[in-house]
Amino acid sequence: MPRVGGVVPDSYGLSLTVTVPTASDANPVDADDLLVFTTTGAYHARKAAAGEVVVLKAKHPVRDGLTPLGCHVYGYSRVDAFTYTGTAPAIGSSVESAGDGTVRVAAAGNGSFVLYVDATRNYCEVAMP
Numbered sequence: 001m002p003r004v005g006g007v008v009p010d011s012y013g014l015s016l017t018v019t020v021p022t023a024s025d026a027n028p029v030d031a032d033d034l035l036v037f038t039t040t041g042a043y044h045a046r047k048a049a050a051g052e053v054v055v056l057k058a059k060h061p062v063r064d065g066l067t068p069l070g071c072h073v074y075g076y077s078r079v080d081a082f083t084y085t086g087t088a089p090a091i092g093s094s095v096e097s098a099g100d101g102t103v104r105v106a107a108a109g110n111g112s113f114v115l116y117v118d119a120t121r122n123y124c125e126v127a128m129p
Helices: none
Strands: 014-018 034-037 045-047 056-058 069-073 078-083 095-097 103-105 113-118 123-128
Touching: 014 078
Parallel strands: none
Antiparallel strands: 014 069, 034 045, 034 056, 056 069, 078 123, 095 103, 113 123
């Protein structure tokens, strides 16, 4: 008789594609490697160091920094797009409501994480807690 519980199917939870700029033949990312977001560019990740909170888990291997890597994402409920007001947020910054239907750079970190910014269209993509 199969047991109850266990890991849920891949179709549940948040998944993303990222790139790992440091990935190479000498420094590959393997399936199930643990990763964190990094602020070096849009949707960039790197291998998690000892003691860091796990944010991503690689679904498959990559051997270069340009190949998209599918990942399970932890600690965020979804990624959504927002129009921002004022100064463009930096990759990795947090955002908050500007009170007019847009977002602005948050005064303090709040668990959101900017993953992509299009300064021409005042548009950003944010991992939301």
